[in-house]
Amino acid sequence: MRNFRYYLPANDIIFGSGSLSSVGVEAKRFGKKALLVTGKSSMKRLGFLEKCVDFLKKEGLEVEHYGEVISNPTVDIVNRGARIAIEKNCDVIIGFGGGSAIDTAKNIAVVAGHFEGKDISIWEFSGAVENPRPITSKTLPVIAITSTSGTGSHVSRFAVVTNEKTREKMGILSPFICPKVSIVDIDIISCMPPSLTSKTGFDVMAHLTECLVSRRSNPITDFYCLKGVELVFEYLPRAYRNGEDLEARENMAIADTLAGWALVTSRPCLPHAMSHPVSAFYPEVDHGEALAALTCECVRFNIERGDEETVRKYCEIARIGGKNINSFTKEEALKSIDVIKELLEKIDLNVRLRDFGVKEEDFEGMVRSAFSTMRGPIEANPVDVSDRDIIELYKKSM
Ligand code: NDP
Ligand code: MN
Secondary structure (H helix, E strand, C coil): CCCCEEECCCCEECCCCCCHHHHHHHCCCCEEEEEEECCCCHHHHHCHHHHHHHHHCCCCCEEEEEECCCCEEEHHHHHHHHHHHHHCCCEEEEECCHHHHHHHHHHHHHHCCCCCCCCCHHHHHHCCCCCCCCCCCCCCCCCEEECCCCCCCCHCCEEEECCCCEEEEEEEEHHHHHCCCCEEEHHCCCCCCCCCHHHHHHHHHHHHHHHHHHHCCCCCHHHHHHHHHHHHHHHHHHHHCCCCCCHHHHHHHHHHHHHHHHHHHCCCCCCCCCHHHHHCCCCCCCHHHHHHHHHHHHHHHHHHHHEEEEEEHHHHHHCCCCCCCCCCHHHHHHHHHHHHHHHHHHHHCCCHHHHHHCCCCHHHHHHHHHHHHHHHHHHHCCCCCCHHHHHHHHCCCC
16 A cells, blocks of 8 residues: 545535525624625526525625636636625635536635735636745635535535636645535535536546546545445436436435545546646537546556556446456456446437547647646556657547
């Protein structure tokens, strides 16, 4: 076993049907004025936005609503939200929605918390610039209310942001952005339509399988990952087929949380590293779709070149997915690709890059983007990867 350091920033999770009602009491602990960050329509359309505002006001909080977040949120969206938080003197930032809204809330909390009188941008804090600004305890407190299962963002210390100008999609990483409280209300999550359930659910699977084989894994994160993988195989197809299957929704929300915890100490690896440039170059491709198109070829690459431990872990995934595994060989490990493909079939997400209009001429730029923005996941991959390897894998995923 490798030596390891296990770390989980303070996490306070309020889980279950109706838990949105606790938002006011929780937010009040952090101040009087809240910036509520959401996407443009879903939470409003479903009536949850109004409820959330009411719960906050009932506890005496003043609420500013910033409802401009889009999928793959940009630097500009973060900076505009931060300006509101600064001008209105907000004490706490509430991210309400999927990963995009929660990540934007975290990033706003960084920018607003470090404001000292002159305009700053979230990009200055990203690893994409030379000498990034440190993220400190000045970061405003964040509360996350997750509406997807999902990105694990409600319990993780990551936040993603896209720079449209440089076409880089980057993870901001700091324990200070980890939400102080996360609310996981199954009533909200159950409103996800089937296509969103499948895309976000496969993101969970990608986090779990990647964190399991990652060079940054350890026996504690392995434990989360193996249990999470079991839950996804069983409950994601059920949640996809019937959104009102509450048992399936609850278990997917648990899997999402386990994956978020795994992400804190372990790291995603090659599929995530390759998926970010896809969405940076083709913003209409959702994160989960990009992962679905890339994962199987990355798994094959890792098994072909992987060491004994990596092969054994892929065998575990195949076994949990229902295959008989007689020995921990590369041949047996390849069955993990079959179980992942079977899962993708069940959730109608067996896609290829060409389905999204991805063009080979962009591969060189996408590889450069991967190496500039996703060095951490590339280095966490259990097998060394070169730029040529990544181009080959993009080609095979077409
Ligand atoms: P998004 O937050 O992007 O939401 C996708 C869409 O689903 C939006 O149109 C949203 O509508 C809608 N929606 C959300 N919840 C519901 C619901 N309950 N019912 C109906 N519609 C709903 O999706 P994800 O959660 O997948 O987040 C993806 C983002 O998170 C990406 O940018 C990805 O890179 C990032 N990410 C972050 C990680 C982290 O650790 N921080 C890890 C992995 C990914 P509307 O916009 O109107 O609200
Ligand atoms: Mn992800």
